[in-house]
Amino acid sequence: MESSRIAVVGAGVMGAATARHLAEAGHHVTLLEREAVGHAKGSSHGTSRVFRLAYADPAFVELAREALAGWSRLEEECAEQLLLRTGTLVFGEAVEGDAAALTAAGASFERLSGREAGWRWPLATAATEPVLFQPDGAVVLADRAHRALVARACAAGAELLEHTSVEEIVPHAGGVRLVDGTGEIDVDAVVVAAGAWAARLLEPLGIELSVSVTRETVAHYGLEGASELPTVVDSAVPGPDLGIEARPEQITYAVASPGLGLKVGLHDSGPVADPNLPGAPWDTVIRWMSGWINRRFPQVDPSPVAAETCLYTSTPDAGFVLERHGRVVVGSACSGHGFKFAPAIGSRLAELAVAAGS
Numbered sequence: 001m002e003s004s005r006i007a008v009v010g011a012g013v014m015g016a017a018t019a020r021h022l023a024e025a026g027h028h029v030t031l032l033e034r035e036a037v038g039h040a041k042g043s044s045h046g047t048s049r050v051f052r053l054a055y056a057d058p059a060f061v062e063l064a065r066e067a068l069a070g071w072s073r074l075e076e077e078c079a080e081q082l083l084l085r086t087g088t089l090v091f092g093e094a095v096e097g098d099a100a101a102l103t104a105a106g107a108s109f110e111r112l113s114g115r116e117a118g119w120r121w122p123l124a125t126a127a128t129e130p131v132l133f134q135p136d137g138a139v140v141l142a143d144r145a146h147r148a149l150v151a152r153a154c155a156a157g158a159e160l161l162e163h164t165s166v167e168e169i170v171p172h173a174g175g176v177r178l179v180d181g182t183g184e185i186d187v188d189a190v191v192v193a194a195g196a197w198a199a200r201l202l203e204p205l206g207i208e209l210s211v212s213v214t215r216e217t218v219a220h221y222g223l224e225g226a227s228e229l230p231t232v233v234d235s236a237v238p239g240p241d242l243g244i245e246a247r248p249e250q251i252t253y254a255v256a257s258p259g260l261g262l263k264v265g266l267h268d269s270g271p272v273a274d275p276n277l278p279g280a281p282w283d284t285v286i287r288w289m290s291g292w293i294n295r296r297f298p299q300v301d302p303s304p305v306a307a308e309t310c311l312y313t314s315t316p317d318a319g320f321v322l323e324r325h326g327r328v329v330v331g332s333a334c335s336g337h338g339f340k341f342a343p344a345i346g347s348r349l350a351e352l353a354v355a356a357g358s
Contacts, residue, residue, distance in 0.1 A: 003027045004188040004357030007178055009166050009201070011037050012044035013142075013339050014331050015193035016149035017346025022353060023156035030185060031158050032178070034165040034197070037150055041275070042195050043311050044146050046218075048263060049339040050231045050255045051138040052088040053107050056097030061105040063344050068136060070343025074148055082145040084227050084256060088137025089117065092235030094251065095130040102134065109134045121229060124298050137231050139256045140340060149342070166194075169205060169328065175357075176327045189357035191349050193331040196275035196311045207325050211333045214312045215273035216265065217281040219289050219304035223261040223297065231255045234296065237266065238288045244269050249318045249336075252292050260305055262297070264289045268318075268336055273311065281307035312336040320345065324352045 003026050008019045011033035019031040035041060051071075053064045075082045090098050095111070102109045110133045114125030117133070125131065154160055168179040169190060178185040192198050199209040232254040238244045247268045257263035266285050273279055290302040313333035315321060320338060322345065323330045331349045338345065 004354060005175070005186075006030075006353050006357055007032060007176070007185060007187045007190045009178070009190060009192050010194040010198070011150060011160065011162070012042055012193065012195055013146050013149065013342045014334065014345055014349070015191070016146060016153055017342040018191050018193060018331060018349040018353070019158045020149050020153040020156065021346050021350035023153050023158040025350065025354070027354070029153065029158035030187065031153060031160045032164045032166055032180070033160070033162045036162050037160070038143060038146065040308070043313065043334060044142070044339065045310065046142050046308070047258050047260075048255050049140040049142045050088070050233070050253055051083065051140045051340045052134065052231060052233065053136045054088050054090050054098045054102065054109070054132060054134045054233065056094065056101050058101045058104040061101050061107055063341055065105075065107070066344040067341045070347070071140065071145070074145070074152070074343065077152065078148045080144065080148060082141050082148060084139040084141065086138055086228065086256070087230040088134045088233060089121070089230045090132040090134070090233045091129060094233060094235045095132045098132055107134070107136070122299060123232075123296055133230065139227065139231060141258065142339060166201065169201060171205070171327050187357075189327045189329065189353050191329040191331055191353045193349070195332065195334070196313045198313070198330070198332045202328075202330065205325070205328060207328065207330065209321065209330065209332060211313050211315055213273055213275055214268070214270040214314065215279040215309050216268070216270040216312050216336065217285040217307060217309055218263055218265040219281070219286050220257045220260040220306040221262045221264060221293055221300050221302070222305050223300050226262045227256040227258060229256065232296070234292070236292060242284055242288060244284060244288065252289070254296075262293075262300065264293060268312065268314065270312065275311055279309050281309055322348050322352065324356050327356045329353045329356050
């Protein structure tokens, strides 16, 4: 196979996974990052993310299975633990849809009553509430996994350029020219995995990326032994009285936060944001999460020990955009739940990039 010169714009988890696949396949890869790798201004920072097979769509179940195999291979290659294999607990209205999709995909799970779940784990449950336990769920050690992907890409020959902001993408007959603040880079194809900055970069090319960018809040609560608990996905969400916009994919989740305890988030609840402006945690969302912690984990102090924000770049249906437009490949958006799928999505974007550069 003839090698191509391929640039990847954005060294978040998706860009890093894509660069790793391309470099290991023998292509000449340049990975460009506007900040330093691991910065906290985007979507890939932090210590942990939920990994789950429990989805209401069988396609996401299958994609998660593929990603799990990819994370496991990466663990072996870098000889480092990247997943805490804890299982996933699902509470509430999501149970039926997840059970149907898991059944269709042939994935294992248990149905439990709230009483049974309360016997097995230190959570407060209503005796008859529906609960699903899926044993393949895990905690992705996010910052460690991200670093591993970048390291594997560089070890395979990818060139990493940090603090390099691409200002313009110029396709031409022989390839693509990238213009940054210091000069130009000519390549055969480019993958735009720039998260919240992707839409503005693609708009001059006539490529419309129909996404919204929101600033999400997460809070951390002190809890010893949190890393031994299953990740939790709960259909419980705020009512209209709190002033938090209700959105179709909204859930409350909890995942171990190494070094802090338990990280809690209200998925897809943040206000629309400009990624170039700083933001702060939203106190209203923190109040909801603290109340949820008090109900679901009554042994935990509901006063958070830390709070932070991240950006979501979301499509209307919470799906992903993996597209080729000539020599330009678009890898967006994560829609707030993409991190877990990075090994699988990186493989797909790499295939599109190879086709674009041929």
